[in-house]
Amino acid sequence: METNPGHASNILHLPNELLSLIFISSLPAGSPTFSNDVLSLPLGMIPPARTTAIAQTLRLATVCRAFHACAWDTPQLWCRIAITLGIGRKFALEQKEEERGGIEGRVGTLHRWLERSGSCQLSVRVQWGGRRSGHGQDMNEAETEAAAAVGAIAKHAARWRDVCLVLPVACFLQLQAEGYPNAKNLEHLTLLRDPYTAFGEDEEGSTITAFRHVHALREVTLLGVPVKMLDVRWDCLARFTGYFFRDDGIVDVLRHAPGLKECVFAWCLGNTTAGSLPIVPLKHDGLQVLRIAGNAGVLRHLTLPALKELELRMGKEVWGWSPQALISLLARSHLGSTLKVLRLTVGFVSEGRLVECLEALPGLRVFRLENLNDRVHSAFSDGVLRRLAVREEGKGRSVIVPRLESLEVVGCSCQFDIEVLGEMLESRRKGISDSRLKRFGLEGSQDSPLGFDDAILSSLWMETLISKGMVTDIRRRVADL
Incomplete structure (x- = not known):
C-alpha cells in the first residue's frame, strides 16, 4: 500500500x-x-x-x-502500512456501482494486508484526506471509511510498534472502544489532528486513553492535539516533538515527562494567556537536547541544568527572536560547562547580545550562526571571534587557539581582523591545542559578501585551508572576485 x-x-x-x-x-x-x-x-x-x-x-x-x-507467504513484506482515507469521493460517486472500490474496496484491502503481516510488528500511517461533516449531521462517507479503517487497525494493536495517525479527533477517541488489545509493543506514537477539522462540541475536554497502559512508549509527536488530551505514561518518554505549542503547553510537557532527553518544538506561538505560567521557572534535570523553531520566549520559564545541545530557529523578521530569553536561561541554568552545541538561526542578533551569550559558555564546542534577514545583518566581529578562542603561551610566544571544534557563520556581516582568524586556523593545522577547529565554514549573503581580497585568498594559511579541505564552504558573489 x-x-x-x-x-x-x-x-x-x-x-x-x-x-x-x-x-x-x-x-x-x-x-x-x-x-x-x-x-x-x-x-x-x-x-x-x-x-x-x-x-x-x-x-x-x-x-x-x-x-x-x-x-x-512472507509476512515481513506486509508489516509497513501507509494509507490515505477519504480521497477521491467525488470521482468514486460518479462511477458505476460495480466499477468503484468505495469503502469496501479500500478497507477490504487493508484487512487483507493486515492478515498477510502475520505476527510481525506493524508500522502504520493513516492519513486523512476527506472533509468533516457539520455539527449535528450524520457521518459522511469519508468519515465512515476512516472509522472502519481505524477499527481494522486497532484490532492489531498488540503488534503496533510505530503508529502515525493524521485524523479528526473523533477517530482518536474511537481507539478507546472496549475489546481492542493493548498496544504493549508501541514505541513511537504520532497523533496529528487534521488542520481543516475543528474540535466538535462533544470532543472538547475529552481524553484519549487508548495508550494509558503502554509501557514501551518512548517517543511521542503531537500536532494540533493538546497535551492534556493525551493520557500516556509520560515518565517513560525519552523524546517529544510538538507543533504549534504555546509557552504553557511546552512547560506542561516538561512537567509531565521528567525522563525526557530530547525535545523538538516547531512553529512555537509564544504565550498570549496572562498568568498561565508559574512565577518560578520550571526545572528539568534530564533534558539534554532542545530544539525550538518559532518564538523562544519559553526559555524565560525554564531551568535546564543538564542541557548539552540547544538549537533555535527563528523567522526572518527582526522581532522573530528574543536573545534576552536565551541570556536569562544561560544565567539561571549555569550551562557554562554543560552546553556543548549552540546553533542559532535568527532574523537579527546584536553584537553585544551575541558576545554576552558566548562569554557565558566557556564549555562550548560547536557554534553555528545563520542570519536570515537580507536587510539587517547580524555582525560577526572581532569581539565575537575573540570569544571563540583562547590565548595560550608556548615556545616564547603567545598564540590564539580556537576553543571550538566546529564554527559556521552564514549570511552575517563579517567585520573581523582576518589575521586573527588566520592565526586560529594555523593553530588548527599545527595541532597546538587539544581543542582544535575541525570544521570551519564562512558564507556571506547576497547583500553582505565576505569581502576577502586577493591578498588574503593567496595567503599561506588560506592556501593550506583550501588544499587540506578545512573550509566547508566559502561563497562570494562573482562581482567581488
Whole structure:
C-alpha cells in the first residue's frame, strides 16, 4: 500500500533476458517453478532462453509469478502500512456501482494486508484526506471509511510498534472502544489532528486513553492535539516533538515527562494567556537536547541544568527572536560547562547580545550562526571571534587557539581582523591545542559578501585551508572576485 509513483526503479529498464537471469538467480531454493539443479547453477551457467521477445517475456512472467507467490507467504513484506482515507469521493460517486472500490474496496484491502503481516510488528500511517461533516449531521462517507479503517487497525494493536495517525479527533477517541488489545509493543506514537477539522462540541475536554497502559512508549509527536488530551505514561518518554505549542503547553510537557532527553518544538506561538505560567521557572534535570523553531520566549520559564545541545530557529523578521530569553536561561541554568552545541538561526542578533551569550559558555564546542534577514545583518566581529578562542603561551610566544571544534557563520556581516582568524586556523593545522577547529565554514549573503581580497585568498594559511579541505564552504558573489 506504500508506493512511490513516478520514480520507477532503474532495474525496469534492463533487457528482459537480463531481468530473467537476475530473478532466477535470486529465487529461493526449492521453488516450485524451477528445479533445484537449475537454481544451483552459477549465473553464467543458466540455460539460455529463446531469443524471441515473446519467449523472454513469458519466461520473465513465470519468474514473477513465483516471486508473487513467495511474497504472499512472507509476512515481513506486509508489516509497513501507509494509507490515505477519504480521497477521491467525488470521482468514486460518479462511477458505476460495480466499477468503484468505495469503502469496501479500500478497507477490504487493508484487512487483507493486515492478515498477510502475520505476527510481525506493524508500522502504520493513516492519513486523512476527506472533509468533516457539520455539527449535528450524520457521518459522511469519508468519515465512515476512516472509522472502519481505524477499527481494522486497532484490532492489531498488540503488534503496533510505530503508529502515525493524521485524523479528526473523533477517530482518536474511537481507539478507546472496549475489546481492542493493548498496544504493549508501541514505541513511537504520532497523533496529528487534521488542520481543516475543528474540535466538535462533544470532543472538547475529552481524553484519549487508548495508550494509558503502554509501557514501551518512548517517543511521542503531537500536532494540533493538546497535551492534556493525551493520557500516556509520560515518565517513560525519552523524546517529544510538538507543533504549534504555546509557552504553557511546552512547560506542561516538561512537567509531565521528567525522563525526557530530547525535545523538538516547531512553529512555537509564544504565550498570549496572562498568568498561565508559574512565577518560578520550571526545572528539568534530564533534558539534554532542545530544539525550538518559532518564538523562544519559553526559555524565560525554564531551568535546564543538564542541557548539552540547544538549537533555535527563528523567522526572518527582526522581532522573530528574543536573545534576552536565551541570556536569562544561560544565567539561571549555569550551562557554562554543560552546553556543548549552540546553533542559532535568527532574523537579527546584536553584537553585544551575541558576545554576552558566548562569554557565558566557556564549555562550548560547536557554534553555528545563520542570519536570515537580507536587510539587517547580524555582525560577526572581532569581539565575537575573540570569544571563540583562547590565548595560550608556548615556545616564547603567545598564540590564539580556537576553543571550538566546529564554527559556521552564514549570511552575517563579517567585520573581523582576518589575521586573527588566520592565526586560529594555523593553530588548527599545527595541532597546538587539544581543542582544535575541525570544521570551519564562512558564507556571506547576497547583500553582505565576505569581502576577502586577493591578498588574503593567496595567503599561506588560506592556501593550506583550501588544499587540506578545512573550509566547508566559502561563497562570494562573482562581482567581488
